[in-house]
Amino acid sequence: MKQIDGIPFNINTYILGRITLRGKNIFNRKDEILVKTDVKNISSGYAATITNHKINSESKYCIVDDNKFNEFNEGDVVLINNKGEIIFLYETKSLHNAIFATERCNHRCIMCPQPPVVQEEDKTQFNLKLISLIDKQAQELGITGGEPTLIGDKLFELIKQIQKYQPKAGISLLSNGVKFADKSYAMKLAMCKHHDIQIDVPIFSDIAEIHNRIVGANTFYKTVQGLYNLAIFHLRIGLRIVVHKLTYQRLPQLADYIYHNFPFVSQVAFLQMETTGYANTNLDNLWIDPYDYNEELKQAVLLLSNRGICTRIYNAQLCVLPIEIREYAVCSISDWKDSYLPECNECLLRNQCGGLFESNQKHHSKYIKPILEDNKANACVE
Numbered sequence: 001m002k003q004i005d006g007i008p009f010n011i012n013t014y015i016l017g018r019i020t021l022r023g024k025n026i027f028n029r030k031d032e033i034l035v036k037t038d039v040k041n042i043s044s045g046y047a048a049t050i051t052n053h054k055i056n057s058e059s060k061y062c063i064v065d066d067n068k069f070n071e072f073n074e075g076d077v078v079l080i081n082n083k084g085e086i087i088f089l090y091e092t093k094s095l096h097n098a099i100f101a102t103e104r105c106n107h108r109c110i111m112c113p114q115p116p117v118v119q120e121e122d123k124t125q126f127n128l129k130l131i132s133l134i135d136k137q138a139q140e141l142g143i144t145g146g147e148p149t150l151i152g153d154k155l156f157e158l159i160k161q162i163q164k165y166q167p168k169a170g171i172s173l174l175s176n177g178v179k180f181a182d183k184s185y186a187m188k189l190a191m192c193k194h195h196d197i198q199i200d201v202p203i204f205s206d207i208a209e210i211h212n213r214i215v216g217a218n219t220f221y222k223t224v225q226g227l228y229n230l231a232i233f234h235l236r237i238g239l240r241i242v243v244h245k246l247t248y249q250r251l252p253q254l255a256d257y258i259y260h261n262f263p264f265v266s267q268v269a270f271l272q273m274e275t276t277g278y279a280n281t282n283l284d285n286l287w288i289d290p291y292d293y294n295e296e297l298k299q300a301v302l303l304l305s306n307r308g309i310c311t312r313i314y315n316a317q318l319c320v321l322p323i324e325i326r327e328y329a330v331c332s333i334s335d336w337k338d339s340y341l342p343e344c345n346e347c348l349l350r351n352q353c354g355g356l357f358e359s360n361q362k363h364h365s366k367y368i369k370p371i372l373e374d375n376k377a378n379a380c381v382e
C-alpha cells in the first residue's frame with residue numbers, strides 16, 4: 001500500500017479517516033482528515049490535520065513534506081499511526097483497492113508475496129469502519145488476505161457492508177477455495193446475493209502433488225470441491241495461475257484440465273510472479289525468465305481462448321510476450337507497485353503496457369526492450 005512518512009503530534013493511537021482537501025462543514029468532520037498547507041490554527045472537529053509545519057496546538061496533526069501534498073486526493077481513506085506513517089487504505093484514483101480481511105492463511109505458498117502471520121487481532125470491526133468511509137460511487141473493491149475465508153461468517157458481514165455503502169461496486173474475492181469445500185459455507189456466500197462478485201481461486205497444477213507442494217498443504221481436492229460447490233450456487237469463478245519454474249512446464253496440461261473439469265469458470269488468468277516475500281526467499285527454486293516460458297504460456301492461453309474461456313495474462317510486459325498472445329495482457333499491477341525501466345520511455349506501447357512490479361526491478365526478463373514499430377497486435381486489454 002502507498003505510504004507517506006510524516007511527523008505525528010498528539011497522535012497516540014491510530015486514526016482512520018477520509019481525506020478532505022476542500023474541508024467540510026462543522027457537522028461532518030469527525031471522520032475527515034483535513035489536508036492543508038500553511039494552516040495558522042487547527043480547525044476543530046476533524047479526526048486529524050495533515051499540514052507542512054509545526055503548530056502550537058494540542059490537536060492531532062501530522063507534518064509531511066511540501067512535495068507530498070499532491071499524493072492526496074479528496075476521498076482517499078488513510079490510517080495515520082503514532083509513528084506518523086500515513087497508509088493509504090483506499091485511493092479514489094486507483095482501480096486496485098482491496099480490503100485485507102486477515103493476514104492469516106491456511107496455505108504457505110512457496111511464492112507468496114505477502115507472507116501470512118500466525119496470530120492477529122480480528123480486523124473485522126476496523127474493516128467495517130473502513131468500508132463505511134469509502135466513496136459510495138466506488139466501482140470495484142477486492143477482498144483479500146491472507147485467506148479471507150479464515151474469518152468465517154464475518155466475511156459475509158464485509159460483503160454486506162460493501163453492498164450497503166458501495167452499492168455499485170463489484171467485488172473480487174481472492175480465496176484459495178478450500179473453505180468452500182464446505183457446501184454450507186458456499187451457500188452462505190450465495191445467500192449474500194451480491195450482484196457482481198467473482199471468487200478468484202489460484203490453482204497451480206493438474207497434478208495434486210505438485211499443487212500441494214506449491215501451496216504447502218494437502219488441499220488440492222478441497223479446492224477442487226470448493227470450485228464445484230461455488231459453481232452449484234452459480235457464483236462467478238476466476239482461476240489464477242502464477243507462472244514460475246514449478247508451474248510453467250505443465251501449463252498446457254493444466255489448461256486442458258481446466259477446460260475439461262471446470263468449464264463453468266468465467267475467467268482464467270496467468271500471472272507473472274512478483275519477486276517479493278517468499279518468492280524472493282525461494283527465488284533460486286522459482287525464477288525463470290518469463291521469455292523462456294512463452295511457448296508453454298502461448299499454448300495454454302490459446303487452448304483456453306480457442307475453446308471459449310475468457311483468458312487473461314497479468315503482470316506481463318508486452319515486449320516479452322509473443323505477438324500472438326499480447327492481446328490477452330491486462331494492465332493489472334496496482335499503481336503503488338507498478339514501475340517501468342528507463343528503456344520503456346522510448347517504447348511505443350508504454351501507455352498500453354502494464355510495466356513490472358517495483359519489486360521485480362532486480363529480477364526481470366532480460367528480453368525487455370522498447371517496441372519501436374507500431375503493431376496492431378499489441379493492444380493491452382485494460
Ligand code: SF4
Binds near residue numbers: 318343347350354
Ligand atoms: S519496453 Fe517497457 S513499456 Fe515497452 S513493452 Fe517492454 S516493458 Fe512494456
